[in-house]
Amino acid sequence: xxxxxxxxxxxxxxxxxxxxxxxxxxxxxxxxxxxxxxxxxxxxxxxxxxxxxxxxxxxxxxxxxxxxxxxxxxxxxxxxxxxxxxxxxxxxxxxxxxxxxxxxxxxxxxxxxxxxxxxxxxxxxxxxxxxxxxxxxxxxxxxxxxxxxxxxxxxxxxxxxxxxxxxxxxxxxxxxxxxxxxxxxxxxxxxxxxxxxxxxxxxxxxxxxxxxxxxxxxxxxxxxxxxxxxxxxxxxxxxxxxxxxxxxxxxxxxxxxxxxxxxxxxxxxxxxxxxxxxxxxxxxxxxxxxxxxxxxxxxxxxxxxxxxxxxxxxxxxxxxxxxxxxxxxx
Numbered sequence: 001x002x003x004x005x006x007x008x009x010x011x012x013x014x015x016x017x018x019x020x021x022x023x024x025x026x027x028x029x030x031x032x033x034x035x036x037x038x039x040x041x042x043x044x045x046x047x048x049x050x051x052x053x054x055x056x057x058x059x060x061x062x063x064x065x066x067x068x069x070x071x072x073x074x075x076x077x078x079x080x081x082x083x084x085x086x087x088x089x090x091x092x093x094x095x096x097x098x099x100x101x102x103x104x105x106x107x108x109x110x111x112x113x114x115x116x117x118x119x120x121x122x123x124x125x126x127x128x129x130x131x132x133x134x135x136x137x138x139x140x141x142x143x144x145x146x147x148x149x150x151x152x153x154x155x156x157x158x159x160x161x162x163x164x165x166x167x168x169x170x171x172x173x174x175x176x177x178x179x180x181x182x183x184x185x186x187x188x189x190x191x192x193x194x195x196x197x198x199x200x201x202x203x204x205x206x207x208x209x210x211x212x213x214x215x216x217x218x219x220x221x222x223x224x225x226x227x228x229x230x231x232x233x234x235x236x237x238x239x240x241x242x243x244x245x246x247x248x249x250x251x252x253x254x255x256x257x258x259x260x261x262x263x264x265x266x267x268x269x270x271x272x273x274x275x276x277x278x279x280x281x282x283x284x285x286x287x288x289x290x291x292x293x294x295x296x297x298x299x300x301x302x303x304x305x306x307x308x309x310x311x312x313x314x315x316x317x318x319x320x321x322x323x324x325x326x327x328x329x330x
Contacts, residue, residue: 078110078112079153079155081109082106082110083148083154085102085105085106085109086146088102089102089103090147090148106143107136107139107140110139110155111136111139113139113162114132114135114136114139114162115132115135117135117159117162117163117166118131118132118135118166121166121170124170124174125174126169126170126173126174130169131166131169134169135162135163135165135166137165138158138161138163138164138165138166139161139162141161141165142154142157142158142161143158145161146158171184174231176232176233177233179227179230183223184227186224186227187224187227187228187231189224190210190221190224190225190228193210193214194210196213197209197210197213207225236251268326272322272325272326275321275325275326276322279321282304282314283314286304286311286314286315286318287318289303290315297312297315298311
């Protein structure tokens with residue numbers, strides 16, 4: 001059955017009075033093409049964030065040169081690029097996106113300077129990652145203070161700041177016990193003076209010789225030597241280093257401690273306090289004169305106006321009473 005066809009509209013004056021037809025809906029193929037075009041635009045925009053190999057690339061102000069991956073830059077390239085970035089950084093307002101971009105790029109470009117400075121402290125006990133992190137703080141401070149107009153190369157300007165930050169880190173954190181900075185510096189001076197005098201005298205220098213060499217008092221030398229013991233600490237559970245001799249083995253706590261016999265008397269003293277407080281005043285005075293003042297029974301008798309025999313009876317009765325009180329508590 002063939003589909004019904006509507007008659008063709010008449011052509012004439014009546015045709016001008018007909019309403020305009022509604023806009024024809026966009027075909028599905030056109031919508032798909034628009035969506036594809038938008039997707040291509042997004043892909044093109046996202047492609048600016050990657051290089052030809054698909055690796056992330058830096059995007060910054062348009063007036064800056066193209067910055068290749070940092071691993072492919074040589075020392076001379078990094079130095080020349082740093083000068084360009086420092087010149088641009090001086091014209092930017094702090095806190096803007098462009099300022100942060102240039103500043104962060106300068107940090108990345110000069111991280112090799114931090115690693116070189118940190119390598120000087122590789123023998124220290126601190127992890128190398130922590131040293132590099134502290135050195136990076138010094139690098140950031142150097143970048144913020146550097147002025148290109150001074151005519152000084154940035155590595156020459158930044159190296160003392162980076163090394164100073166690392167040394168400050170060791171000074172503040174590497175000591176087991178915190179000591180004043182004066183004693184920390186005195187420890188270093190004593191070590192240098194000791195090495196110099198040992199080579200000159202062919203023996204270990206005395207306290208007086210160290211004091212005369214440094215121009216300080218002997219008390220300060222002794223104080224500096226005592227402070228040197230606070231640089232490192234040993235665990236109480238650490239074993240002895242006796243070159244295979246086990247005669248004095250065991251933990252350090254077993255060898256440096258001693259038994260304090262006076263601790264046993266503390267318990268008796270605390271138990272006697274309420275018993276003595278309950279004695280008559282004369283008996284308490286006799287105990288004080290005998291065991292605190294160390295007087296003899298004859299001297300106590302003269303002090304109290306009684307005979308030595310009477311003092312002996314009173315003292316014996318008091319001691320028996322106190323001994324019974326302690327026994328009853330136990």
